[in-house]
Amino acid sequence: MPLPSRCPPAHRDRVLTRTGNLTYMPDWTAPSADGPVAATLALPGSKSMTNRALILAALASAPTVVRRPLRSRDTLLMAGALRALGVGITGETDWTVTPAELRGPARIDAGLAGTVMRFVPPVAALADGEVIVDGDPRARDRPMGPLITALRALGAEIDDAGRSSLPFTVRGRGRVAGGTVTIDASSSSQLVSGLLLAAPRFDKGAEVRHEGPPVPSAPHLEMTVRMLRSAGVPAEAGENVWRVGPGTVDGGECPIEPDLSNAAQFLGAALVTGGRVTVRDWPAETAQPGDALRGLLERMGATVSYDADGLTVRGGGTVEGIEADLRDVGELTPVMTALAALAGSPSRFTGIAHLRGHETDRLAALVAEINGLGGDVRELADGLEIRPRPLHGGMFHTYDDHRMVMAAALLGLAVPGVEVENVGTVAKTLPEFTALWTRMLEG
Numbered sequence: 001m002p003l004p005s006r007c008p009p010a011h012r013d014r015v016l017t018r019t020g021n022l023t024y025m026p027d028w029t030a031p032s033a034d035g036p037v038a039a040t041l042a043l044p045g046s047k048s049m050t051n052r053a054l055i056l057a058a059l060a061s062a063p064t065v066v067r068r069p070l071r072s073r074d075t076l077l078m079a080g081a082l083r084a085l086g087v088g089i090t091g092e093t094d095w096t097v098t099p100a101e102l103r104g105p106a107r108i109d110a111g112l113a114g115t116v117m118r119f120v121p122p123v124a125a126l127a128d129g130e131v132i133v134d135g136d137p138r139a140r141d142r143p144m145g146p147l148i149t150a151l152r153a154l155g156a157e158i159d160d161a162g163r164s165s166l167p168f169t170v171r172g173r174g175r176v177a178g179g180t181v182t183i184d185a186s187s188s189s190q191l192v193s194g195l196l197l198a199a200p201r202f203d204k205g206a207e208v209r210h211e212g213p214p215v216p217s218a219p220h221l222e223m224t225v226r227m228l229r230s231a232g233v234p235a236e237a238g239e240n241v242w243r244v245g246p247g248t249v250d251g252g253e254c255p256i257e258p259d260l261s262n263a264a265q266f267l268g269a270a271l272v273t274g275g276r277v278t279v280r281d282w283p284a285e286t287a288q289p290g291d292a293l294r295g296l297l298e299r300m301g302a303t304v305s306y307d308a309d310g311l312t313v314r315g316g317g318t319v320e321g322i323e324a325d326l327r328d329v330g331e332l333t334p335v336m337t338a339l340a341a342l343a344g345s346p347s348r349f350t351g352i353a354h355l356r357g358h359e360t361d362r363l364a365a366l367v368a369e370i371n372g373l374g375g376d377v378r379e380l381a382d383g384l385e386i387r388p389r390p391l392h393g394g395m396f397h398t399y400d401d402h403r404m405v406m407a408a409a410l411l412g413l414a415v416p417g418v419e420v421e422n423v424g425t426v427a428k429t430l431p432e433f434t435a436l437w438t439r440m441l442e443g
């Protein structure tokens with residue numbers, strides 16, 4: 001019998017519509033595993049690559065075919081945003097993006113997508129006309145100020161009514177001067193990526209310098225530079241400085257890799273149940289932060305192998321706690337924390353203070369929800385300390401955070417009766433999550 005949810009029905013489990021909006025869907029009881037899992041899975045495309053590919057394709061000099069894009073709330077919102085600026089996007093399995101003269105007036109819904117709220121405003125500044133950017137209520141709390149300030153320094157006009165956050169209006173003038181700008185990107189690497197992705201179309205390109213505490217998510221910045229270069233744009237990175245020359249963005253083909261961060265809970269399931277999970281088409285070399293799962297899961301007791309079938313993780317029956325700096329791979333934290341809560345020894349994750357500005361305050365949410373099941377997770381100034389304790393079932397609140405759903409599912413494998421509130425929120429990056437989870441358990 002499901003436990004009652006504290007949230008009103010209108011705010012609970014939702015399914016994805018074609019535009020990236022969410023509609024009501026029932027609650028979900030995370031299934032427990034009755035033995036070791038044995039599964040081979042193909043995962044949908046990377047959110048980070050899909051949304052970069054769409055931005056670059058929108059700025060290109062010719063059409064682009066984006067091969068096997070992720071189709072989820074975040075990517076549909078990105079497609080919607082670019083369509084609102086005049087770009088053509090058609091297709092199902094592959095998306096054909098036809099660039100056009102960018103124009104307002106337009107109203108952009110960024111939802112809760114960091115990539116939409118940080119990557120679209122620099123593009124909107126290149127449009128002719130007014131572009132209003134807003135998102136979910138929580139999106140208004142996510143860091144935007146440094147991007148607004150940097151865009152103004154590069155020549156854009158933005159009216160944020162002094163808020164330094166969403167909503168704001170970009171008064172596009174059809175061009176942006178560009179040049180050198182200094183930004184504190186310690187709250188999000190996306191503040192830099194957003195500037196770099198649009199920079200080839202700025203008159204002078206852009207040199208972006210970071211000053212402040214370390215920038216998180218280094219692999220995502222590397223992904224930005226690599227994808228710019230694949231589109232024929234001169235781009236380079238140094239120590240806390242990135243340069244993108246002005247020039248043409250090439251169209252053509254852009255293949256999207258499977259989302260390796262979304263592999264975390266499936267591979268974690270192999271460890272938790274002492275089973276085996278293979279993720280197909282794992283790239284041999286990639287800028288995705290999820291590739292770090294190989295090393296992290298090995299340190300936690302898994303055997304990891306890579307061959308023509310993909311990446312395989314095998315669990316040996318025990319999970320070991322670890323100490324790890326997750327600054328580069330912050331988006332793996334919710335699943336890593338769930339894994340650590342099921343381990344045989346304590347864990348400590350650091351370098352992740354910026355997670356307080358993600359979909360929710362992830363540090364507070366993980367502490368509240370895992371401790372609500374009887375766990376012992378403590379918040380540090382820049383991370384989490386996890387002391388494994390026997391857990392019991394109960395309601396796991398998800399705070400509109402897809403990765404809280406994924407973390408809850410992993411806990412549920414070992415803890416009967418974990419009720420996942422608002423499971424539909426997982427559609428932010430993986431609408432087919434519960435189906436894939438069931439398939440994994442059925443082998």
Ligand SMILES: O=C(O)C1=C[C@@H](OP(=O)(O)O)[C@@H](O)[C@H](O)C1
Nearest residue numbers: 048188189190216217220330331
């Ligand atoms: O550029 C990207 O695609 C992303 C960068 C990271 O953001 P932060 O640097 O804000 O953590 C990551 O957490 C997010 O899921 C995707």
Ligand SMILES: C=C(OP(=O)(O)O)C(=O)O
Nearest residue numbers: 112113114115331358359
């Ligand atoms: C932080 C995340 O998303 P966003 O792109 O919205 O920042 C995430 O996917 O874990």
